[in-house]
Amino acid sequence: MKKKPYIIAFFFFIIDFISKQIVIHFLSLNESILVIKNFFYLTYTRNNGAAWSILKDQRLLLLIVTVIVLFLINKYMNKEELSKTENFIYGMIIGGIIGNLFDRIVYASVIDFLDFKIFGYNYPIFNLADTFIVIGIILLIIVSIRKEHYEKVSRGRK
Numbered sequence: 001m002k003k004k005p006y007i008i009a010f011f012f013f014i015i016d017f018i019s020k021q022i023v024i025h026f027l028s029l030n031e032s033i034l035v036i037k038n039f040f041y042l043t044y045t046r047n048n049g050a051a052w053s054i055l056k057d058q059r060l061l062l063l064i065v066t067v068i069v070l071f072l073i074n075k076y077m078n079k080e081e082l083s084k085t086e087n088f089i090y091g092m093i094i095g096g097i098i099g100n101l102f103d104r105i106v107y108a109s110v111i112d113f114l115d116f117k118i119f120g121y122n123y124p125i126f127n128l129a130d131t132f133i134v135i136g137i138i139l140l141i142i143v144s145i146r147k148e149h150y151e152k153v154s155r156g157r158k
């Protein structure tokens with residue numbers, strides 16, 4: 001098993017955990033604090049579904065899917081030679097996944113608090129773990145495209 005992505009994941013998990021503990025400690029459930037008027041609020045909510053509350057009240061299914069996803073990521077990582085960048089990216093994704101998994105196990109729902117209103121649209125409230133997962137996936141796509149392009153260019157030179 002490759003350790004580097006899990007060491008990185010631990011740090012992302014800790015950042016997510018601390019942020020959620022601060023929210024739990026300083027806000028009441030459904031309380032909202034204005035940060036930037038008509039744009040950004042800290043709003044303490046709990047989501048017992050997945051993104052946009054899909055699969056609401058399907059805790060067991062979400063736990064099983066999460067464990068399967070972690071298993072598949074681990075299997076892929078152990079099969080491939082990862083660059084430092086990929087180790088970091090996988091660590092970010094795994095840390096986010098484990099952050100939300102922890103919430104589902106301990107609180108039976110995910111703690112969310114980042115609340116944006118963009119051009120009048122009240123975007124679904126999310127947390128740092130969600131951010132780590134989404135940014136990690138975007139970065140992974142970019143790295144994969146660049147890697148594929150580099151391999152095509154390299155094959156063309158031979």
